Amino acid sequence: MINDKPTLLALDFDGVVCDGLLEYFETAWRSYCQLWSPPETVSPEVLAPIFYRTRPVIEIGWEMPILIRALVLGISETDILQNWSTIAHNIVTEEQLKAEVMGPNLDGVRDQWINNDLSGWLGLHRFYPGVIERIKPLIEQSFPVYIITTKEERFVRSLLQQQGVTIPEGRIFGKGYKRPKAQILRELLTTIEPTPNIWFIEDRLQTLLSVQQQPDLNSVQLFLADWGYNLQKERDLTLEYPRIHLLSLSQFSQEFSDWLNR
Numbered sequence: 001m002i003n004d005k006p007t008l009l010a011l012d013f014d015g016v017v018c019d020g021l022l023e024y025f026e027t028a029w030r031s032y033c034q035l036w037s038p039p040e041t042v043s044p045e046v047l048a049p050i051f052y053r054t055r056p057v058i059e060i061g062w063e064m065p066i067l068i069r070a071l072v073l074g075i076s077e078t079d080i081l082q083n084w085s086t087i088a089h090n091i092v093t094e095e096q097l098k099a100e101v102m103g104p105n106l107d108g109v110r111d112q113w114i115n116n117d118l119s120g121w122l123g124l125h126r127f128y129p130g131v132i133e134r135i136k137p138l139i140e141q142s143f144p145v146y147i148i149t150t151k152e153e154r155f156v157r158s159l160l161q162q163q164g165v166t167i168p169e170g171r172i173f174g175k176g177y178k179r180p181k182a183q184i185l186r187e188l189l190t191t192i193e194p195t196p197n198i199w200f201i202e203d204r205l206q207t208l209l210s211v212q213q214q215p216d217l218n219s220v221q222l223f224l225a226d227w228g229y230n231l232q233k234e235r236d237l238t239l240e241y242p243r244i245h246l247l248s249l250s251q252f253s254q255e256f257s258d259w260l261n262r
Contacts, residue, residue: 004221008196009138010185013149013156015203015228017131023124025051027113028064031106032072035065035097039072047071056229057084059206062102066091081231114155125159128227130253132163139167144196146188147172148181182211185220197221201247203228205237208244223247 014020025048032038050071057080058064066088070080075087091097114121139145145167147156153174160167173184181202189195202208203225211217226235227249238246 004197006197006199006221008144008146008188008192008198009135010146010148010188010198010200011135012181012202012204012207012225012228013147013151015230016201016225017127017135017147018159019126019128020124021052021055022126023121024055024064026124027106027110028068030113031102031109032065032068034105034109035102036069036072042072050077053077054080054084056231056234057081058229060099060103062099062106063088065102065106066097069095118158122155122158122162127163128249130249132165134253136163136165139165144192145171147174148184148200149173150175152176180210181207182214182217185211185217186214189217189219195219199223201225201252203230205230205234205244209241212241212243221245225249225252 011017025044028051029044029047047068051067054067054071054077055064058067067080069091070087073091080087110121135145147167149156149172151174153172153176156172156174157167173179177184181200185198185200188198197219199221200208200211201223205224208222208224211220211222222244224230224235224238224244224246226246235246238244
């Protein structure tokens with residue numbers, strides 16, 4: 001794949017290490033039921049599997065209840081996957097929705113759930129097969145593993161600790177940092193001595209493209225996790241960007257340690 005041996009591994013969390021789809025749907029469903037009347041003809045059990053398959057179209061969290069709205073309105077899965085931006089725009093416009101209302105509502109639903117039932121909330125997160133088994137020994141061997149995520153650090157730590165993984169302080173950049181992932185990678189490059197050879201694994205192609213556009217981040221090796229929240233058309237697009245390597249879960253879980261130990 002590539003010859004340079006990494007000296008620092010940077011990972012997104014949701015969609016790379018942890019699968020939060022069950023939590024995403026439950027939070028979005030609760031938010032939907034506050035913003036709209038619960039549909040009488042469609043049950044969450046019917047909507048959930050379609051939501052899981054179409055979740056990769058979401059770019060901003062508050063769009064998740066809108067995705068459920070689209071499903072309740074009968075918009076097909078194919079249309080959503082092909083035309084989500086237009087569909088979301090039309091729903092927002094026709095129903096006079098506002099991001100400044102949708103976002104806080106979704107966050108409030110999640111916060112209330114966490115405050116009332118933290119163990120139940122944590123319990124809806126799963127880990128991708130083989131990932132913990134790969135990163136745990138690296139951390140125990142003091143290899144620099146960093147998490148760069150939009151999730152709050154305390155939840156990342158709690159979820160990892162449930163798996164017996166404790167990351168040293170200062171190695172989780174969570175929601176509270178409020179900085180683009182490209183900026184965090186830049187800080188790692190400029191503050192760690194000697195300058196690290198960073199491998200960055202992310203499941204959103206757009207994030208990787210934004211890193212690729214930064215000339216001072218040319219040394220960062222970029223990987224798209226094909227098991228995360230992305231679509232086949234995005235995975236196919238990596239062929240157009242030589243710097244972005246498509247990575248499968250089997251490669252990561254079975255072969256990645258061999259690359260690290262070359």
